[in-house]
Amino acid sequence: MELDEIVARHIGREGPLLPILHDVQAAAGFVSEEAIRDIAQALNLSRAEVSGVVSFYHDFRRTPDPRPAIRLCRAEACQARGSEALAAHAERVAGERVRVGTVYCLGLCTVGPNAMVGDELHARLDEGAVSALIGAM
């Protein structure tokens, strides 16, 4: 989707910046300097303001990373079910090819360790399941 379309879709809402950034991130995989400039102009904000918002939130990236990504939950309830050992295993299997990220809690705290790939959730993971997930990416 083009940036103007994204902006047009949200500009009438109260507090449109986050919805715009979400759509830009989803469409491009990151929020570029040009996007920041154009959004700032459209919303009548300074580039520094928009830039500050982008950098504040973990969900927004400022540089592209074309690799497929998996996010493992590393919060307490998953730690209690073995997420730390599993994370080390995931890093080994992923190597440079797949990005292994961290998420703190997916709300599945009874069936961990858990992971998220895109919007898809995976529960009750063990080493075999993680290897298979990463292998298929």
Add this chain to the structure above:
Amino acid sequence: MTLVRIPDDALAVACGADRVARRFEELGATVERVSSWGMHWLEPLVEIDGIGFGPVGVADVEGVLAGGSDLSVGRIEDHPFIASQTRLTFARAGKTRPLSLQDYAATGGWKGLERARAMTAEAITAEVTASGLRGRGGAGFPAGIKWETVRTANGVRKYIVCNADEGDSGTFADRMLMEGDPFVLIEGMAIAGLAVGAAKGFVYIRSEYPHAVRKMEAAVRLAAPLVAPFEIEVRVGAGAYVCGEETSLLNSLEGKRGEVRAKPPLPAHEGLFGCPTVINNVLTLAAIPYILAEGAQAYADYGMGRSRGTMPVQLAGNIRFGGLYETAFGATLGELIGIGGGSASGRPVKAVQVGGPLGAYFPPSLFDTPFDYEAFTARDGLIGHGGVVVFDDSVDMAAQARFAFEFCAAESCGKCTPCRIGAVRGRETIERVIAGDPDGLALVADLCETMKFGSLCALGAFTPYPVMSAITHFPADFVVEERV
């Protein structure tokens, strides 16, 4: 034809419920997707004529349909995990199709809103105050008093904001509510709107909950004509734990960095876009329809002391029977862990963290603590959002203390120094202790005092709870000789 009921919430789906549902359909069954009962160890939990089977995998489907499956758990409603609960907020869990307006109305939906429409705004807030309902997001502030403040505040525009950021590890009740019974939250928000004179509401949902976002968006569309002229909009967070803090959340909704605001002014006076704003947790708002429909006293009859009503407790982590356990305040921590069947690993339970990443770690000697705001405070702990995370004896409490600082450092909004710098120093110091520096612990204690009293919000101010409770209750884990 056999009617098979299978949950469609994020947890059931993550455990394979969609594949199981497809298999049932392939074999000629009619599948109805419903909410989850909250018995997570049995997910995907399949229901046929009231009888439960779980956890069902694709390969088990044929056996379940043939009637000879050993996965049967008997009548779900009679299962001790369900039968021993008091489900007021989660009354529909497992029983209705989440997006069916018909199911919702048939199970008492909209009765609270109907009654509220016939009342004055003042009478509604009085009813909520009389129920004793306290905020379920963590701080336990009386909901009725907050509403009354917003009702009497001057403002042309006012807002209802539902805090669905649910960032605490070990908690999932907001998620289950939004994915399983979204209309009850919408009804609660509409009642809040009537009570304070707000025409618009926002639900701010964390981005880690894509299923809940989709469900709520669909539910809001379906229910729009029923709650009009009140309007609701769903907004998605962007991966910042601190945005669960109410003023940070408001900044985020406004499109700003999610930095914490200094209080006063309270959001009730100057909240979203500077307007008087009710900000409540999902569970707080979802408790409202029951209170309006059945009356304040019916709700207040449950509970202990100043903790009235029920709490949807979330039994999580290394626990055998994990899930959602709604019960009147007053059950002890030990009783709750007993209901959860002890650790999933079968090893002894060593510690339990209650109240999320900012909550204290309790050892078994404190398991007689009743679930009650004041009782937990008296023991230097907190109930928070009701998450109970169980750890077995393989846990290293020094590592947990280190993690508490690390989490605070990663999630600090950066606005105040005690939190931003303190967390980083704290992690370094715990690492020195782990490496064998005996003087480190006194430094950690000092640092915790500074964070506790100098931080702008509870992120920095409460990180000392997990840290100091780990040090106080599990001293052996901080002695290097014993660790090797």
